[in-house]
Amino acid sequence: MTEAVRLDSITKRFPGVVANDDVTLSVERGTVHALLGENGAGKTTLMNVLYGLYEPTAGDVYVDGDGLTYEGGEEPDGDGDSDGLPRIAEAPQRFDSPRDAIDAGVGMIHQHFMLVDPMTVAENITLGNEPRKWGGLAVDREAAREAVLDLSERYGFDVEPDATIEDVGVGVQQRVEILKALYRGAEILVLDEPTAVLTPQEVDDLFEVLDELTDAGKTIIFITHKLGEALEAADEVTVLRDGRNVGSVETVGTTREELAELMVGREVMLETETPPATPGSASLVIDGVTARDDRGVVAVDDVSFAVREGEVFGIAGVDGNGQSELVEVVTGLHRPAAGRVELDGRDVTDASRRERTRAGMAYIPEDRQERGLVMDFDLTENGVLGSQHDAPFAERGRLDWERAEDRAREIVDEYDVRPPDAAADAKSLSGGNQQKFIVGREFARDPSCLVASHPTRGVDIGSTEFIHDRLVDLRDEGRAVLLVSSKLDEVRGLSDRLAVMYRGRVVGVVDPDEVTEEQLGLMMAGERPDPLPRAERVGDAADTDDRKRVRSGVASGEDADAEATDD
Amino acid sequence: MSATAAVSDLGTRARLAVAGAAALFLSAGALALTGSTDVLLAVLALLFEKSTLAAALRLSVPIAFAALGGIFAEKSGVINIGLEGLLIVSAFGGVYVTSITGSVWLGLLGGVAVSTLLALLFAIVCIEFRADQIIAGLAIWLIALGLAPFASTVVFGSTNASAGTTFPSIGRLLANSGLPVVSTAGVAALDALAGVPFFGALFEASPMVYLMFVAVGASWWTLNRTSFGRWVHASGENPKALDTAGVRVSRVRYAAVLLSGVLAGVGGAALSLSLGQFVGNGPTMVNGKGFIAIVTYLLGNYNPVGALLSTLLFAGLDALQLSLQGQNVLAIPRPLVRTIPYVSVIVVLALFGKTRLPEAAGEHYESGEE
């Protein structure tokens, strides 16, 4: 084998945290190596060490895109060595900054693209290494263009050098990132969660690109928490858990279950079991809602559906297909360009946030640290957020802090928020505990309708299960729940009906138990599978109102998503 | 490079056009309030007098230089609200050094040096010590507001100080250059051109006016055509992208803020030395020009040429205001006429407040932080 990268016993400590604990990793030249693990397993930290963003507390980094050389000559079989790896002849590398790593041929494609939006593709690719003319007095823009076209051609990319980044799609932006690394002479490419923002089709395209690159001798390391992708795209998978390397396996001859167990460390339930719902009448009705985003682009396009009492209505889709804007329209943070929102029979389209809260709408926002909590307030103060003008906290404009503190204590107790201290600042809590506090606060409103947007994003497994159980409890109490999540397992497991959004439209509403993963994948890419699975899984729903409704198992001939969208 | 080519983006041109129209409309409205069309005509005549253009050019210099400096700093992600302070210290510094050395050119250098030093302090505070840029910029202004009159009183015994000399005219410069033929022919040509109505003012301006045009062109080139300009842009929009591309963000920001000190320094020294004196009581002779500069580059959408055009707009209003005061065309009391530039700044800002700031402007950036 020809090793391109070896991380030898890397340990990285942050104050109070060991992010990487004695991790050894070896990557063969010309292969795709997946670094698999849950959020928080230390994957990104490890790669930041490789990229020179962090200095390791202990351990050595060896990099050579053409292959490392070993003591005693080329390519020993390594069997005789105590740790299974041959000894490297060269001194370990020390990367003080990304520049050093780049010089050594390492390129990194971050999850959040490192692109300057108002600049062009070519300007971004050459940033920091601009070709110059006239003794450095000017950037040679023609040379930059040429270089970009040259690279695109060599690796079969399709990019327009003069397009502005903010005008091109996410898939293209990712390619620009890859080209940026290649332009700097990268032999080893590190991709951090490259599929998180892509549609299934774009993911396939990306994997093809990776093949092209490895064929050309490049070495790829890609970070992911998705088992399936690791299996599909990689030649070898290394699993990290709690900062440790818990095993490297060849993808040939391993199974999903095996990898899952390595990842989580215990046998996981991949399915959430929920009893069927008994929905009542419509509580939240979305009727023909169209909304534009901040740039004036239509983000939500004529969406209609109704969430009934006693059901969880899920919305799935790749992030950025209008879900956020839809939620903001529903909750009163964003004014729709057209359409109506009704809550329990009342038109709330023009109602303010406060009026909606008073009318019984609770809202778990997508971004808890930006919206859901005031980070510099303590939990007592945060428990009041949204009810600061209402009983029981406010009386004729005055706030009753004792009541507020009691409420915060109740939430902390009931929802197991740690530390159990109403005087703790929100920012001092971990993500999972922050989220539990928000859930507790919103549930304490005793809402008739709950809008939950990505309620378990970035939350640990224990808290996730807890939050899931609470959502189902709320449903069973006969409340309406609108659940938006990009985690397919989550929306499928919890929802009673599931809508899929693509480019601002509802592609279809399906029964989450009936629909297959392939069908969902197609829908998330904007295609309607034929035949479309039915939208109902509840057998005994009382069909009380006059809206069209499809019951489970009854092939009535009505299109299942007739009430959702007429496109 | 022509102005229209440089201000190529439609948005900027439209904004400038509307702003100009708004300013004219406002002035006309104000005049209409006072009554007769005679007055309106008199004011229009005043607008196209050579002396008005001359005054507008002269008044543009400090604002334009400060605006150029502000563009560099803000594009790199450091909002420099302390431009006013930089103008104040360099206005005094220029007069002080000139009074000692007797040379306005050394005075100019002195003003630049003082302003750059203060900008360095600002840069260290913002970049090294992560200060809130707005508050730190305000502090720079307050420090200058105290320091310049303080120093003036210490050295000259009064908050007002005289440099004893001013910039020579471009004609004098040529005449004294000692170049055969060129000097005499040049002077003759300039004299002839200066006789042209209205535009003649362009040919008898202070050398600082020409330097201003040069600086605008050079700044445009630097920002749009050089690597450094790219880095400045990236540093303000997405510093992390620049950092991961291997360019040190803090260095780019230091360079940009220091450059704003140099440019504002030229502006401040030009302001005081073109009058040959420093006035340090109250809000000093700078009198809000640094803040107006900020508005001009916002209006010009961070484009040096756009900033120059909007500077000429404000300076034109100011020049008109001065002429109105001087010639008693209007019955409007002077203190009210004096508010015209400030009111127009507010109106322009209200109409075009939604400028898109650089994405990372005002935010501290620490390498390796995520």
Added chain:
Amino acid sequence: MRRRQMTDDDAGAGGPLDDGDAGSSAPSVRDRAFDALDRLVAASATERLLISGSALLLSIAIGFLLILAAGRMTSCGSAAYSLLGVGFCYDPFLVYDSLFLGAFGDFLANPLNGQFATTVSETTVLVFTGIAVAVAFKAGVFNIGGQGQLVFGALASALVVYGVSGAVSGLVGTLVLVSVGLATGAFVGGIWGAIPGALKAYADANEVITTIMLNFVATSFALYLASGPFKDPESFANQTRTLPEFALFPQPLFPGRTDASLLALALAITVAVGIAYLLRGTSFGYDVRTSGIQPEAAEYGGVDAARTVVASMALSGALAGLGGAVYVFTIAGNFQTGVPDYGFDGITVSILAGNNPVAAIAAALLFGVLKSGSIVVDVGTDVPPELVGVLRGLIVLFVAMPEFFRMIGERVDVRDRLGGSRDAVATDGGEEA
């Protein structure tokens, strides 16, 4: 370093800790990490006090050097002060002695002396402008227009009270006139403050620029009124007619002084405490603080951002206008152009007090002392009183960079831990990020 980013663990976005709480429900490594970070970064009340104190001391130290440097630049017969054999024309100790102790006059012999009366009256106005800036700051709005709001408040109350003063007299007259004057000042100042508030809320116009511009407008407009339509015909100065004595603030303690009133100071303190309660104890205060600290969360919590900005700017302007009225009723006795920089000093007061209305009382006293002391400096030494202006700027600058003091603090910590090893200190470049 932005805390929000530090805690951002969305989808494994790769915060430095890459989300350490996965799969464990025990007090996670993440919690511990945050404890550490909190100790490092969070500004507790004590720390704020330390920062403000250090900023003050550092400014005084730099002022010391400035006085020495100025003393070298000027010429004098004999050195007033010499250090290490070098003579300086100004004696910094004498200057600071005049500045800080001068403001109290001969306090031990007569606590009600004239100089201290000046200190009290300056402090009173500064309390108002200080809390004016603080209220706006709490709402996330930077009100630099306190000066203009104060000028208009002062002018309006002087004019209205003069107009009404003919109709009433005696003690009742004083009560009526002072109340009317205060109300007028607050109202006009509030309107003048609400304008930039509305421009920010509805037209997105940056309030820093608009308030500064409105200061210029207010000053010019006040000059026009005080030199034209409302000019006191018997005076050469640009000022309005002097108010009758019974129209001024009652001044029970300071004999023979019309310019200092402990009643006015008591009013200022009451208002400051009231504002503190408003911010902490009411729904409106909750809205203000939330939108100041985290506007997105405020929006989520049902706060009408635009209305809150306008309301808090109006309140801020009203407080500054109140300060203007008090200035007329205690110090000036009428409106005259060239109103001292109370509005700008208010910014310093508020920043030094960490935008806490109650702490602003102490900060206002400090600046009252400086302003009063600068008169003593002017009379008693050759050092220009503009020194106080420089100190004002320096204090704002240093308070704006808490990180500086934290880094120094950390170095000291490290030294303590390592038993005074200087090498370790030298290599610890404050790279905790």
